[in-house]
Amino acid sequence: MPTTADQNSESSMRHVIYDRFGERDVLQVVRSDVLTPAEGQVLVRVHGAGLNPIDWKTRKGLGFAARQIENSLPWTPGYDIAGEVVAVGEQVTTLTPGDRVMGMVGFPATGGGYSEYAVAEADELAIVPEELDLVTAGGLPLAALTAWQGLFEVAKLEAGQKILIHAGAGGVGHFAVQFARERGAHVIATASAGNRDFLAELGVHEVIDYRTTDIVEECYGLDVVLDLIGGDTGKRSLHTLGEQGVLVTIPTVTADEIISEAEAMGLRAHGMTVRPDVFHLDEIAELIEDGDVRVHIEKAFPLEDVAQAHEMLEGGHVRGKLVLDCR
Structure with a gap:
C-alpha cells in the first residue's frame, strides 16, 4: 500500500468514501493526506473519474467486488481515472510528471478513482490522445x-x-x-x-x-x-x-x-469479467486519435454531487457515460 510521505504532509485531497454498504446516503466526501507512489506506481491528479454499474452494485454490497472489500471499509470507489501524472515512484521509466494518462486502476479490491489524486500502477496507464479532454477520458477505460x-x-x-x-x-x-x-x-x-x-x-x-x-x-x-x-x-x-x-x-x-x-x-x-489491459487501451486510444471512435459523456458531476451521480447511474438508460469532474 502507498504511504503518506513527509513532503506531502501539508497537502490534502478530497475523495469519496463509504464506511458501510448501503444506499446512496453512505457516500461521503472527506479530506485526507495525498498519497505518495510506491515503487512501480505513479500519483495522478485526477480530472475525470468514470462511473460504472459495478460502482453502485458494490456500494450496495452486491457482487464479487463487494466480497473483496467488505473487510477494508472505509473504501474509496472508482476504477476509471484520467488525469495528469504529478509524481512517479522508483523503477517507473515509462511515465513522467506532466503526462496525460488514463486507466482502469485498482480493480477490483483497491479502487480509489473518486478522488482528486489517485495512485496507480504505472503499467495500468495509457497516454490520452490529444483530441480527448481529461474529464471525458475518465469515462473510457472500464x-x-x-x-x-x-x-x-x-x-x-x-x-x-x-x-x-x-x-x-x-x-x-x-x-x-x-x-x-x-x-x-x-x-x-x-x-x-x-x-x-x-x-x-x-x-x-x-x-x-x-x-x-x-x-x-x-x-x-x-x-x-x-x-x-x-x-x-x-x-x-x-x-x-x-x-x-x-x-x-x-x-x-x-x-x-x-x-x-x-x-x-x-x-x-x-x-466474462473485464481486466485491465494497457495494450488494449492503447489500441482504443489510436482509434480515437484517428477519429474512428468517440466517447459520449451524458453528464459530468462535481465530486460533491456523487450521490446524484449514483442516482442517475442506478436508474439506467444513460446515453454513453457519466463521470465525476474531480478538478
Missing part, C-alpha cells in the same frame, strides 16, 4: 475495455459477421457498436426510439426498438450477440444465433443460467 475484450477476445468477432448488441447506446454499448463497425461487422443494436439517431451517428446499421419489437422475430442466424442486459433478454437472444454463433453475456449475476440454457440448446455462450 467500459471500452469491456466492449473490446467481449467482442475480440471472447466472441472473436470478425469482418463480415452479423452482431446484435443489446443496450447499444449505453456506456459499454456505445463503444461496442463503434468497435464492431470499425472491425467491419454488420451491427444491429437494441435501444429505445429516442436513441435511434444517436446510434445511427455511431454507424449502427440497424436499430431495434426493444419496447416495440421482438428481437427473436427480427433477428436470426447471427454470428455474435453481445448481451449487456442479462436475464431473460440474454436467454431470448440465444434464439437469434446461427448454429456456429456465440453469445457473450456481461452481467455476472445471470451469466450461469444463460450459459446453461445455451448448452441445453446446443449453442455457445460465455460470461
